[in-house]
Amino acid sequence: MSRFLVLTGLVDFGQRLTLSLDAAHELQILGAATASGTASDVLGRNIGGPVDVIVVGPDIATEQWFGLANGLDAEYPDIVVVLAAPSNRDVTLAALRSGIRDIIDPESDASQLSLALERASITAKGRKHAGPDDSGQAVSRGRIIPVMSPKGGVGKTTVSTNLAVGLARSAPKGAVIVDLDLQFGDVASGLGLEPHYTINDAVSGAASSDSMVLKAFLTPHPSGAYAMCAPLRPADADLIKPVQVAALVSQLSMEFPYVILDTSPGLGDVVLAVLELATDGIWVCGMDIPSIRGLNHGLEVLRQLDLMPPSNTLVLNFADKRSGLTVKDVEATVGLSAGMVLPQSRAVPFSTNAGVPLLQSGRRDPVWKGLKALVDKISAGVVPAGTKGPRRRAAVS
Numbered sequence: 001m002s003r004f005l006v007l008t009g010l011v012d013f014g015q016r017l018t019l020s021l022d023a024a025h026e027l028q029i030l031g032a033a034t035a036s037g038t039a040s041d042v043l044g045r046n047i048g049g050p051v052d053v054i055v056v057g058p059d060i061a062t063e064q065w066f067g068l069a070n071g072l073d074a075e076y077p078d079i080v081v082v083l084a085a086p087s088n089r090d091v092t093l094a095a096l097r098s099g100i101r102d103i104i105d106p107e108s109d110a111s112q113l114s115l116a117l118e119r120a121s122i123t124a125k126g127r128k129h130a131g132p133d134d135s136g137q138a139v140s141r142g143r144i145i146p147v148m149s150p151k152g153g154v155g156k157t158t159v160s161t162n163l164a165v166g167l168a169r170s171a172p173k174g175a176v177i178v179d180l181d182l183q184f185g186d187v188a189s190g191l192g193l194e195p196h197y198t199i200n201d202a203v204s205g206a207a208s209s210d211s212m213v214l215k216a217f218l219t220p221h222p223s224g225a226y227a228m229c230a231p232l233r234p235a236d237a238d239l240i241k242p243v244q245v246a247a248l249v250s251q252l253s254m255e256f257p258y259v260i261l262d263t264s265p266g267l268g269d270v271v272l273a274v275l276e277l278a279t280d281g282i283w284v285c286g287m288d289i290p291s292i293r294g295l296n297h298g299l300e301v302l303r304q305l306d307l308m309p310p311s312n313t314l315v316l317n318f319a320d321k322r323s324g325l326t327v328k329d330v331e332a333t334v335g336l337s338a339g340m341v342l343p344q345s346r347a348v349p350f351s352t353n354a355g356v357p358l359l360q361s362g363r364r365d366p367v368w369k370g371l372k373a374l375v376d377k378i379s380a381g382v383v384p385a386g387t388k389g390p391r392r393r394a395a396v397s
């Protein structure tokens with residue numbers, strides 16, 4: 001449950017917000033005049049529990065919301081401020097400077113308003129949970145879920161894109177997928193997206209320090225998920241350092257409950273850097289000896305370095321009883337229980353080629369069911385098979 005305060009004298013706008021708000025939340029409308037007061041004056045008019053989100057109506061003058069948002073940002077950083085105003089460059093810049101979290105079009109229909117309010121609520125919850133850690137730094141809140149394998153072509157992108165689409169259903173606008181296959185990433189193609197911006201834009205300039213700018217570089221997907229797409233040219237991957245990727249992932253985890261990372265084959269520097277942050281590791285493995293051997297060696301190294309994420313799920317892909325290997329053989333070799341077994345299915349390459357993940361298309365076949373169960377397991381917070389306690393953080397340079 002989140003509590004919203006709305007500053008507006010516009011009856012119609014207030015009513016539309018009230019109707020758009022999920023019944024689990026609370027909303028109180030304060031008149032436009034309240035916006036001329038200080039942050040404390042506004043909160044003094046609150047007659048319910050602690051305030052999570054303040055929505056500033058389109059009838060509030062710029063100098064008023066600018067001063068108020070600055071005051072809230074300085075004195076009440078846990079509160080998320082959302083501005084309803086027709087967006088233009090001047091408004092966006094002023095909003096950025098004053099700490100406003102999101103701008104919504106006042107003419108938005110009920111479903112768009114509802115999504116914007118839900119997003120603000122999720123962010124507010126995250127801010128409250130992100131208390132300082134030992135080092136005085138804000139701690140990550142969202143789950144960081146890298147999808148990895150030593151080998152290529154085993155289904156990492158298939159699993160990660162479906163996770164993003166599936167998790168976006170349970171957390172609207174709450175899932176982001178980052179394509180960390182920096183040279184040959186195919187998340188954009190797997191999701192049928194044509195990105196205007198890529199990770200190159202996100203790790204440089206203002207985006208690296210400002211979450212609102214960072215979000216402008218994400219590409220929205222019709223499912224409600226967001227994608228941070230790989231560089232357009234393989235050579236651009238060289239401009240991105242592992243430490244920048246780690247900072248980006250950490251920053252996204254402050255904004256999104258689920259940060260899914262598609263990765264390149266192997267355990268390169270980028271994967272090692274994000275393993276430091278990972279909450280849930282997903283290991284994809286084919287039912288063939290080279291894949292299993294590769295994964296076994298990779299996991300051995302990570303265990304020695306104490307770099308295994310706190311929770312790990314093994315996804316066995318291309319499972320085929322006729323392969324001569326059983327699920328138990330694989331489990332015994334790599335030392336993880338299979339959290340999910342996905343058979344070979346013609347629907348998968350079809351969905352890859354169409355740029356429509358299985359969970360989006362709704363074509364229910366055994367792989368669809370397996371992927372859906374994996375999503376449900378993660379969103380229910382079930383600790384999957386192969387879990388162990390928190391690990392010492394090994395330094396990766």
Ligand SMILES: Nc1ncnc2c1ncn2[C@@H]1O[C@H](COP(=O)(O)OP(=O)(O)O)[C@@H](O)[C@H]1O
Binds near residue numbers: 152158
């Ligand atoms: N269970 C499956 N059945 C059939 N084809 C699959 C299956 N999983 C993945 N594929 C296909 O295998 C190819 C490689 O999958 P992909 O997810 O891109 O692997 P990776 O990202 O590990 O390189 C894609 O064309 C994909 O459609």
Ligand SMILES: [Mg+2]
Binds near residue numbers: 186
């Ligand atoms: Mg891939």
